[in-house]
Amino acid sequence: MVTLGSVPERLARNRYELDEGESHIQVDQDAVRRTGCGPLLVAICSAHVYRLEDDGSVGVEYAACLECGTCLAVAPPGVLSWHYPRGGCGVAFREG
């Protein structure tokens, strides 16, 4: 029987090449406050990229992004500007 391990164990197998010069995720903080979507972004991201700040804004730790696109699917229009990391950067998934 093959065991796949826990989600954290499986995520730990991934490799990340960080683009230190540019975040591939930008958040329009005015749109976050207007729509109240901050808690939603925090809740839906399994990689914990988003965090809710005390002032109601949303912080971004883009280095951990799995590039799944879920946040793009659920965020109200105008909240996120998201593109894949520049060439050679981002997540590399490992099997096994």
Ligand code: SF4
């Ligand atoms: Fe999180 Fe996926 Fe959005 Fe990346 S693309 S920030 S992993 S929900």
